[in-house]
Amino acid sequence: MTATATRVLVLNSGSSSLKYQLLDMHDAARLAVGLVERIGEETSRLVHTPLATGGAKRETEGAMADHDAALKAVAAELAADGLGLDSPELAAIGHRVVHGGLRFTEPTVIDDAVLTEIERLVPVAPLHNPANITGIRTARALRPDLPQVAVFDTAFHTTMPEYAARYALDVATADAHRIRRYGFHGTSHAYVSRKTAALLGKDPSEVNVIVLHLGNGASASAVAGGRCVDTSMGLTPLEGLVMGTRSGDIDPAVTFHLKRVAGMSEDEVDELLNKKSGLIGLCGDNDMREIRRRIDEGDDRAKLAFDIYIHRLKKYLGAYTAVLGRVDAVAFTAGVGENAAPVREAAIAGLADMGMAVDADRNAVRSDEPRLISPEDSRVAVAVVPTDEELEIAQQTYALVSA
Structure with missing residues (x-):
């Protein structure tokens, strides 16, 4: 990573949507925000706001068959504002991943082994992890040279003591099927609890x-x-x-x-x-x-x-x-x-x-x-x-x- 690479693209991939923000971590400024919705449907919709240039919000409609097409459309919008994914100022892509189980307790650079483990967690997050995985694969294909980082909703809650995290189930059954309390919205709870402390000085x-x-x-x-x-x-x-x-x-x-x-x-x-x-x-x-x-x-x-x-x-x-x-x-x-x-x-x-x-x-x-x-x-x-x-x-x- 070069000294000038201070931008991070954040992707939040849903089953039929893709939310994104591009931020410059030099001063935490938002450079662009947007949303692609109805991915895979007859008519998809992309809403893009180029905050860095002060430009007006742009909306486009058209068929986007999958997340690959959606992310390529996002990349084109960013490039139109001089913020393309090929920029040397882009340091990494951060992915929201809903379920990290017990293994992932902090942000993690994604490699094949990490992606395999996220896939193993699909049974305990069938509505969320598959979409997150799709977004990761798409982004890795577009920028295989760039660090891709998974930030897990569950990570903040892994500090729960065992007596708070366990259900009163047969231990062997619970352990065999990874049944326990994981918690979600962890990035929000981490951010807000820290900001609340700051508010109190x-x-x-x-x-x-x-x-x-x-x-x-x-x-x-x-x-x-x-x-x-x-x-x-x-x-x-x-x-x-x-x-x-x-x-x-x-x-x-x-x-x-x-x-x-x-x-x-x-x-x-x-x-x-x-x-x-x-x-x-x-x-x-x-x-x-x-x-x-x-x-x-x-x-x-x-x-x-x-x-x-x-x-x-x-x-x-x-x-x-x-x-x-x-x-x-x-x-x-x-x-x-x-x-x-x-x-x-x-x-x-x-x-x-x-x-x-x-x-x-x-x-x-x-x-x-x-x-x-x-x-x-x-x-x-x-x-x-x-x-x-x-x-x-x-x-x-x-x-x-x-x-």
């Missing part, structure tokens, strides 16, 4: 934080001194909080009941719990803005969905307060956490005896900056900390290849 090692990553997917983590000690998602991203389309915590016997009594197949139960449950299953909407609008109009079904969502949040706040023993801060992040003031207010309401409170005026402020929304004299700081998973991936990637 402290080193991460001095702060205990409960992070609430609330988007369409949602997860909570208990972070003690910069290390995750518990998190709500488990073997898969299904466990834990109520989410947009996922049920979160549920009695496992419900699955047996649905198969025996309703005659549902394994695939049908899987689809029910992952895609037809959560908020959308409860009220038909998974957009919190729409749910709040319906509540304001007196919609009882939307109100019940919201109350169930908040009740689960409170349970995890209480549980992680007990796990940590001392809580210095609660941090809300991601789409709902950053933008839905009523969610933050309701989640913290009634927790004054736990030292948690929200100031109504502070909570109503909208900002892209980390900020406190608790009263000045609150024992526990309550914060809104915008997450930046792409920057976290870029930072970890660049630190590895420039070491």
Whole structure:
């Protein structure tokens, strides 16, 4: 890597989408951002914003049969802005990989052996790892000479103690099939917990934080001194909080009941719990803005969905307060956490005896900056900390290849 190579391209490959950002790690500036969606469908769509040149957002439509075609289209857009993948200033490509199991506890340069191990983890992440692998293969084919780095969603949670990570299952069976709690959204939890400590003017090692990553997917983590000690998602991203389309915590016997009594197949139960449950299953909407609008109009079904969502949040706040023993801060992040003031207010309401409170005026402020929304004299700081998973991936990637 040359001294002038300070750029990192971050790729987040989904089953039919490709999100990307190009950053210059000299000053963490975003040079370009974009999204390709509907890959493999009749008409794909690419949205590209060249931030480095201050140019207008560009949208193009056309058939992109696979991720190879999509990434080549992205490369063409970047080249049009003088930011091509052949630039000597490009230091590495960082890939979001959802599941790294127990082997991958930190960012890792991808070689054939690493890619094989990521493939071995497909059974525990069938919805995510295959798409991540496709993106890696495509990028390696385009730039085989460039370091490609995998940054794992699960890595931050590998510090969980064994008593938090294990399920109460027969040990031999669990070990044989790698059944344990891995956790997800790790790049977000790492970034937000560190930023929360900075907001308090402290080193991460001095702060205990409960992070609430609330988007369409949602997860909570208990972070003690910069290390995750518990998190709500488990073997898969299904466990834990109520989410947009996922049920979160549920009695496992419900699955047996649905198969025996309703005659549902394994695939049908899987689809029910992952895609037809959560908020959308409860009220038909998974957009919190729409749910709040319906509540304001007196919609009882939307109100019940919201109350169930908040009740689960409170349970995890209480549980992680007990796990940590001392809580210095609660941090809300991601789409709902950053933008839905009523969610933050309701989640913290009634927790004054736990030292948690929200100031109504502070909570109503909208900002892209980390900020406190608790009263000045609150024992526990309550914060809104915008997450930046792409920057976290870029930072970890660049630190590895420039070491």
